[in-house]
Amino acid sequence: MLTLENVSVNYGAIEALTGISMRVEKGEVVTLIGANGAGKTTTLRTITGLLQPRAGKVVFEGQDISGHPTHKLVARGISMSPEGRGVFANLTVRENLQMGAYLMKNKAQIAADMDRAFKLFPRLKEREAQKAGTLSGGEQQMLAMGRALMSNPRLLLLDEPSLGLAPLIVHTIFEAIDEIKSKGTTILLVEQNAHAALSHSDRAYVLETGRIVMEGPSKDLANDPRIKEAYLGE
Numbered sequence: 001m002l003t004l005e006n007v008s009v010n011y012g013a014i015e016a017l018t019g020i021s022m023r024v025e026k027g028e029v030v031t032l033i034g035a036n037g038a039g040k041t042t043t044l045r046t047i048t049g050l051l052q053p054r055a056g057k058v059v060f061e062g063q064d065i066s067g068h069p070t071h072k073l074v075a076r077g078i079s080m081s082p083e084g085r086g087v088f089a090n091l092t093v094r095e096n097l098q099m100g101a102y103l104m105k106n107k108a109q110i111a112a113d114m115d116r117a118f119k120l121f122p123r124l125k126e127r128e129a130q131k132a133g134t135l136s137g138g139e140q141q142m143l144a145m146g147r148a149l150m151s152n153p154r155l156l157l158l159d160e161p162s163l164g165l166a167p168l169i170v171h172t173i174f175e176a177i178d179e180i181k182s183k184g185t186t187i188l189l190v191e192q193n194a195h196a197a198l199s200h201s202d203r204a205y206v207l208e209t210g211r212i213v214m215e216g217p218s219k220d221l222a223n224d225p226r227i228k229e230a231y232l233g234e
Helices: 040-047 070-076 093-100 107-120 122-126 137-149 167-182 194-199 218-222 225-231
Strands: 002-011 014-024 029-033 055-060 078-081 155-159 186-190 203-208 211-217
Touching (some): 014 029, 014 040, 014 055, 029 040, 029 194, 040 186, 070 078, 078 137, 093 107, 093 137, 107 122, 107 137, 107 167, 137 155, 137 167, 167 186, 167 194, 194 218, 203 218, 218 225
Parallel strands (some): 029 186, 029 203, 078 155
Antiparallel strands (some): 002 014, 002 055, 203 211
């Protein structure tokens, strides 16, 4: 579904990604793990057209989408729940979800997608008339994911969905990721919580200072002594 082919990205004179190549197959959950500053968010921002690759290309469903405008990529079936959630604080939960469907014209489909978000995260239904800025961090994360799903994406990018959340909420978020996958949506997950990420994904890539240094089935990486020491605290 998605391939990155020798992608390099600069922030001014600083090289943030150096010739990375990776792939995401239809129906998979693929995770990208690494320390802060490794280039994980840069990778997602490049896929979504927010950053232009200096070299290499991003290919989605067989077509080169490198540097395409972000709204065009949403229309093509790519959606992202960003790091920091980015909810519209002064809008209600329902209005935030409606913003995620801004490209959709079919009112019945929008209603069905809204129901799907409320079933996935019942707490959003309870809070649907509440301003998003008054929600807890966990509820805002649920809202950001629900909003990303409102465009009915075939590829969902999740950037640090568990960051700063209590363990019980982290469990809820990863249960939702499993549920989203079970309904056929492909997921690329960037996550600091390597243990959870490797437990809920099919394959993984390890990014260090803008380069992919390891890749393979998530179960294999979870059992690799280098990963255990560097990312799992074992």
